[in-house]
Amino acid sequence: MLHTKGVRRVGIVLAGASLALAVAVPALAVTSPGNAKKGKAVFVTNCSTCHTLKAANARGTIGPSLDQKRPSYAKVILRATNGKGAMPPYKAILSKTQIQDVAAFVFASTHKK
Numbered sequence: 001m002l003h004t005k006g007v008r009r010v011g012i013v014l015a016g017a018s019l020a021l022a023v024a025v026p027a028l029a030v031t032s033p034g035n036a037k038k039g040k041a042v043f044v045t046n047c048s049t050c051h052t053l054k055a056a057n058a059r060g061t062i063g064p065s066l067d068q069k070r071p072s073y074a075k076v077i078l079r080a081t082n083g084k085g086a087m088p089p090y091k092a093i094l095s096k097t098q099i100q101d102v103a104a105f106v107f108a109s110t111h112k113k
Contacts, residue, residue, distance in 0.1 A: 032073040032104055034097075039105030042098045046090065055109035063087055070110040076103035 040056060048058030052065035063086070071079070080099045083089035090099060 032100075032107060034073075034100030034102070034104030036101070036104040036108040038098075039101035039103070042094065042102045043105050046094065047102065050087070053106065053109060055105070066106055066110055071106065073103050073107040076106045 043053065043056050044058070047053075047063075048056055048060055050060040050063035052059055052061070052067060054067050077099060079087060080094070080102055081089060081091045094102070
């Protein structure tokens with residue numbers, strides 16, 4: 001009987017460890033799609049006239065300073081795709097990949113550790 005309890009305990013511990021790993025791995029594996037290096041070129045060409053972003057040497061004053069706002073990756077995707085206020089939507093101008101690249105660049109530039 002003692003042997004069975006030991007096996008049961010090991011099984012419970014392993015099940016708990018597997019669950020913890022299953023929860024942790026997706027959280028670590030989820031990364032923002034997009035290439036920040038390519039995104040810089042897209043940003044300079046399309047965004048630097050309006051936005052300030054030190055990493056792109058951009059000093060625009062029409063839109064918000066992205067250095068100050070430090071938008072999330074998802075927020076950049078949303079704004080670049082659909083626009084807001086004076087900012088036009090770029091979904092008909094840039095490809096989905098280009099928007100992801102810009103978002104990766106802005107996020108990486110404003111969330112350095």
